Amino acid sequence: MKYDFTQNHFALFGLEPAFRIDTAALDQAYRDIQGQVHPDRFADASEAERRMSMQWSTHANEAYQTLKKPASRARYLLQLHGVDALEESNTAMPAEFLMSQMEWREAIGDAKAARDGAALQRLERELKLDVGMLLELLAGQLDDARDDAAAALSVRKLKFMEKLIMEVQDASEALET
Numbered sequence: 001m002k003y004d005f006t007q008n009h010f011a012l013f014g015l016e017p018a019f020r021i022d023t024a025a026l027d028q029a030y031r032d033i034q035g036q037v038h039p040d041r042f043a044d045a046s047e048a049e050r051r052m053s054m055q056w057s058t059h060a061n062e063a064y065q066t067l068k069k070p071a072s073r074a075r076y077l078l079q080l081h082g083v084d085a086l087e088e089s090n091t092a093m094p095a096e097f098l099m100s101q102m103e104w105r106e107a108i109g110d111a112k113a114a115r116d117g118a119a120l121q122r123l124e125r126e127l128k129l130d131v132g133m134l135l136e137l138l139a140g141q142l143d144d145a146r147d148d149a150a151a152a153l154s155v156r157k158l159k160f161m162e163k164l165i166m167e168v169q170d171a172s173e174a175l176e177t
Helices: 023-037 047-068 070-080 095-113 117-144 148-176
Strands: none
Touching: 023 047, 047 070, 070 117, 070 148, 095 117, 095 148, 117 148
């Protein structure tokens, strides 16, 4: 078993580096690789082969999880382009986006205080719609315009939006218990 650990995640699965990917092809390529390298197939192999199998299986799992999720795929593409989205250190956002965030947080707080599960469900649907539009924008920025700076800002926005969705989901779960 000889594999190249230096190839990028897209190459590992035989995909072109892009935000818009064929997820069915990704799933199939992942299953094919796991079929070849899964540690269960090497139970009777030498220690070195079992270790290599484990490393490859782990590498394939990490690569698959990175490419499967749109936000992590975008971060990875930016990384391949030599761009750090600076999610942890650059929290500067356009004023309009920050105002939207404040309005969302206020609506979530109101729904939580009123113990209004229906309002939380509506908020979650609306947030997911906004995330969908942001993902479309991100696809255009990464695949069409190759505007890495704009894409990095969109990735940071996406991180905010994902946190809001988690907050809504946590509030919904709290109401159910």
